[in-house]
Amino acid sequence: MSKLIVSRFLQAIPTIWIIATLTFFMTRYAPGGPFDSERAIPEEIKVKLQSHFGLDQPLFHQYLLYFKNLLRGDLGPSFKYPDWEVSELIATAFPVSLTLGLFSLLIALLIGIPAGMLAALRQNSWLDYLPMSLSMAGICLPTFVLGPLLIYTLSTQLGIFPALGWHGPSDWVLPSLTLGLFYASYIARLTRAGMLETLQLDYVRTARAKGASSLRVLTKHAARGGLLPVVTFLGPAFAGLISGSFVIESIFFIPGLGKFFVTAAFNRDYTMVLGTVLFYATLIILLNLLVDLLQAWLDPKSREVR
Amino acid sequence: MTQQSSSLGRDAWLRLRANRMAMLSIYLLLGIFLISLVGPWLSSYSYEQQDLDHIFQSPGKNHLFGTDNLGRDVFARTTYGGRISLAVGLLATLVSLVIGVTYGMLSGYLGGRMDAWMMRAVDVLYSLPFIIFVILLMVLFGRNFLLLFLAIGAVEWLTMARITRAQTLNLKKAEFVEAARALGYSHSRILFRHLLPNLIGPIIIYATLTVPAVMLLEAVLSFLGLGVQAPMSSWGSLIKEGAEKMDAAPWLLFFPGSFFCLTLFALNFLGDGLRDALDPKSSKD
Numbered sequence: 001m002s003k004l005i006v007s008r009f010l011q012a013i014p015t016i017w018i019i020a021t022l023t024f025f026m027t028r029y030a031p032g033g034p035f036d037s038e039r040a041i042p043e044e045i046k047v048k049l050q051s052h053f054g055l056d057q058p059l060f061h062q063y064l065l066y067f068k069n070l071l072r073g074d075l076g077p078s079f080k081y082p083d084w085e086v087s088e089l090i091a092t093a094f095p096v097s098l099t100l101g102l103f104s105l106l107i108a109l110l111i112g113i114p115a116g117m118l119a120a121l122r123q124n125s126w127l128d129y130l131p132m133s134l135s136m137a138g139i140c141l142p143t144f145v146l147g148p149l150l151i152y153t154l155s156t157q158l159g160i161f162p163a164l165g166w167h168g169p170s171d172w173v174l175p176s177l178t179l180g181l182f183y184a185s186y187i188a189r190l191t192r193a194g195m196l197e198t199l200q201l202d203y204v205r206t207a208r209a210k211g212a213s214s215l216r217v218l219t220k221h222a223a224r225g226g227l228l229p230v231v232t233f234l235g236p237a238f239a240g241l242i243s244g245s246f247v248i249e250s251i252f253f254i255p256g257l258g259k260f261f262v263t264a265a266f267n268r269d270y271t272m273v274l275g276t277v278l279f280y281a282t283l284i285i286l287l288n289l290l291v292d293l294l295q296a297w298l299d300p301k302s303r304e305v306r
Numbered sequence: 307m308t309q310q311s312s313s314l315g316r317d318a319w320l321r322l323r324a325n326r327m328a329m330l331s332i333y334l335l336l337g338i339f340l341i342s343l344v345g346p347w348l349s350s351y352s353y354e355q356q357d358l359d360h361i362f363q364s365p366g367k368n369h370l371f372g373t374d375n376l377g378r379d380v381f382a383r384t385t386y387g388g389r390i391s392l393a394v395g396l397l398a399t400l401v402s403l404v405i406g407v408t409y410g411m412l413s414g415y416l417g418g419r420m421d422a423w424m425m426r427a428v429d430v431l432y433s434l435p436f437i438i439f440v441i442l443l444m445v446l447f448g449r450n451f452l453l454l455f456l457a458i459g460a461v462e463w464l465t466m467a468r469i470t471r472a473q474t475l476n477l478k479k480a481e482f483v484e485a486a487r488a489l490g491y492s493h494s495r496i497l498f499r500h501l502l503p504n505l506i507g508p509i510i511i512y513a514t515l516t517v518p519a520v521m522l523l524e525a526v527l528s529f530l531g532l533g534v535q536a537p538m539s540s541w542g543s544l545i546k547e548g549a550e551k552m553d554a555a556p557w558l559l560f561f562p563g564s565f566f567c568l569t570l571f572a573l574n575f576l577g578d579g580l581r582d583a584l585d586p587k588s589s590k591d
Contacts, residue, residue: 142526142570
């Protein structure tokens with residue numbers, strides 16, 4: 001187990017370095033710069049600003065400087081919000097995205113797993129067909145269609161939940177539901193398939209023969225193997241939740257990290273773009289490691305160092 | 307069974323024809339393709355023609371799908387958007403196909419340490435939030451159509467590479483490959499003349515499933531305002547406009563949204579059906 005962790009960390013370092021380098025040069029070679037705003041800044045001020053942030057130095061020198069600061073954990077100041085450090089901006093915006101992501105995942109698991117188990121237990125009955133048809137619809141209904149529909153029905157027409165903004169828990173419902181339902185659909189299908197396979201295995205039959213109650217067979221014996229596909233899916237799901245949050249934040253006007261990132265890219269806020277990309281990449285790598293550990297714990301066969 | 311003319315392709319076709327959902331999906335897709343192709347010609351309005359005297363008209367005789375906030379005909383815009391969305395879907399899938407199949411075949415064929423490294427790279431890439439790079443690329447270098455294809459294609463090739471590699475690994479031990487090698491054929495000839503034709507089945511299946519994924523990504527980009535530019539339309543950009551004006555004119559969301567969802571639905575069902583038909587061993591789901 002510890003071998004897995006160590007090897008993953010050793011892999012993560014070059015991965016993150018490549019990502020950072022790629023992003024660095026991509027932003028710098030893109031047309032435009034952080035101080036080319038629509039209202040013209042006098043040339044002297046622009047030159048001064050550029051020299052203040054070291055943008056007049058040779059590119060490779062800037063690159064080295066950025067990495068030197070990065071090694072000390074310093075992401076630098078934002079170019080667009082000069083009073084703010086990039087890390088401060090991330091610390092402000094990320095909790096919003098995290099709340100959204102966690103609630104969506106919770107909804108996805110709470111709906112998806114029971115629905116999939118039910119469908120597997122009562123295969124080929126209406127308890128199977130109904131949730132599976134709904135989940136197919138859920139997969140084909142993109143968040144940016146479902147979101148407006150939910151706003152229209154639950155907010156505009158019925159007035160149960162507020163439609164836009166991010167002020168209190170009641171604002172969390174619609175965005176999390178929009179993002180969560182898609183993953184609930186997916187998880188329901190994976191759970192059903194995994195459970196169907198596991199329920200046929202000998203050890204489940206043995207448990208049944210011992211006279212264990214069907215609930216106990218389901219939760220104690222079959223779930224461990226049957227939920228493996230769901231755990232494997234969690235890795236891509238985390239990445240998906242992050243990309244999904246870009247859309248959700250744009251639909252519901254939520255001040256999350258996704259929105260900050262897109263704005264920063266538009267503004268050519270180099271440090272902010274780089275900082276956000278690095279943050280996301282690290283997060284994803286850590287979450288993937290977590291998923292792998294979870295998988296190793298559930299499935300002894302996968303306990304080998306890759 | 308006694309008929310000897312029962313080839314693999316024919317068997318697959320018979321199995322596919324027995325799958326009612328898959329057949330329905332084929333008809334639905336053909337219908338959507340046809341409407342998108344001829345719709346812009348059939349309509350007496352162009353997709354960009356504004357008519358400020360007739361804004362927000364509900365669907366009716368003059369405008370089948372109504373008009374938008376600038377008086378543009380929604381039918382013309384939806385079908386025209388369909389052309390763009392479908393074109394992006396197909397072309398970007400092609401890009402991902404070329405990258406993925408080449409990479410996968412090479413990895414599987416070379417084998418050994420090279421294979422291990424190449425697949426490890428795919429694993430690493432798999433775990434990255436590519437959408438971030440695609441967004442970054444589109445924002446930084448402008449909304450260039452060619453770039454859109456390349457960016458989307460470059461994201462969606464990973465699974466294709468894995469599938470192709472696994473198949474290549476199996477096939478390269480087969481006798482016909484050994485025979486080709488014994489005949490002294492070059493590696494590229496073995497790869498493209500002998501291995502590739504035998505990979506077509508899984509490639510088709512997965513390509514069918516890639517098209518909806520690609521279309522979804524294009525729609526996400528368009529929805530964020532990074533896809534095609536006005537006055538051009540794609541289903542994604544139309545859905546964005548529709549979502550903004552949902553209260554005043556729900557049909558602006560309804561028509562492009564329905565076309566888009568139905569297409570995704572049909573493509574997913576068709577992909578599943580093809581998988582069952584071409585590879586009976588792999589169970590559904």
